[in-house]
Amino acid sequence: MVPDSTVKSKDDNNAGMRAEQYLAPETIGQLGTFELRARMVVEGIMSGMHRSPYQGLAVEFAEHRQYVPGDDPRHIDWKVFGRSDKLHLKQYQQETNLDVVLLVDSSASMRFGTLPIKSGWGGTQAKTPSGDWTKFDHATAMASAIGYLCLQQRDRVGVTVFSDGVRSQVKRSNAKDTWRTLVRTLAIEPVDEPTDLQKTIDQVLANITNRSLFIVISDLLMPTEQVQAALARFRHRRHDVILTQVLDREEMRFNINEPAPFVGLEGEAKITVD
Numbered sequence: 001m002v003p004d005s006t007v008k009s010k011d012d013n014n015a016g017m018r019a020e021q022y023l024a025p026e027t028i029g030q031l032g033t034f035e036l037r038a039r040m041v042v043e044g045i046m047s048g049m050h051r052s053p054y055q056g057l058a059v060e061f062a063e064h065r066q067y068v069p070g071d072d073p074r075h076i077d078w079k080v081f082g083r084s085d086k087l088h089l090k091q092y093q094q095e096t097n098l099d100v101v102l103l104v105d106s107s108a109s110m111r112f113g114t115l116p117i118k119s120g121w122g123g124t125q126a127k128t129p130s131g132d133w134t135k136f137d138h139a140t141a142m143a144s145a146i147g148y149l150c151l152q153q154r155d156r157v158g159v160t161v162f163s164d165g166v167r168s169q170v171k172r173s174n175a176k177d178t179w180r181t182l183v184r185t186l187a188i189e190p191v192d193e194p195t196d197l198q199k200t201i202d203q204v205l206a207n208i209t210n211r212s213l214f215i216v217i218s219d220l221l222m223p224t225e226q227v228q229a230a231l232a233r234f235r236h237r238r239h240d241v242i243l244t245q246v247l248d249r250e251e252m253r254f255n256i257n258e259p260a261p262f263v264g265l266e267g268e269a270k271i272t273v274d
Helices: 025-031 078-084 135-152 178-188 197-205 224-236 249-253
Strands: 050-056 060-066 088-096 099-105 156-162 166-173 213-218 240-245 260-263 271-273
Parallel strands (some): 213 240
Antiparallel strands (some): 050 088, 156 166
């Protein structure tokens, strides 16, 4: 529920911004010091920076195993042979790429915002003519920055914009134009309809078989039990999850000192609250 005066119609929405406007120079500078690492073991075949469950002859040393006829003698550890008079091979832990899927909440409650927009930080159709920085603007700026970071690491990135289900998607990729495609999808998506996180996750997981990292960006204005049930679906499939809650400052402070009308952005009735 939000104060009645803050609600804008969809006709007031601004056009989407250019991709370059989603990363201010200071943002790119700050991202240069960050790495996004998977907490889980990642399944993949490309060269990257995340640990794979498959042992081979790659980058990071893992352990020795005894030599058996047919093994490549180039990988014999001759120092171990000198100490033990037994042949052992060096085994290494493969490093691989990570699949990252960004889930961005575009439900009607994400239209709310009271902060002035910062020049050069992007914007979406949720942004109002008065210059309000909405929760959806913040979520898309965050998703754009994380997507940029992952692509710099050669990870594959996809995005799903959702409300009462999947609204639009960009398939996981690390191709050259992936970031612009991701930003274009975020910048033009209208914000309406209620949130159905469980339905969204079921739709997304139906098309993903390999273990991935999901980053959910939402205001999470829904019963806690629904959030827990939705996250359990990820864990059941052995995926890793980062959950980020986006709230406006006024939603946390609720600094309203007199009776005021409130209207629900997701179909709730209008009420007056003291």
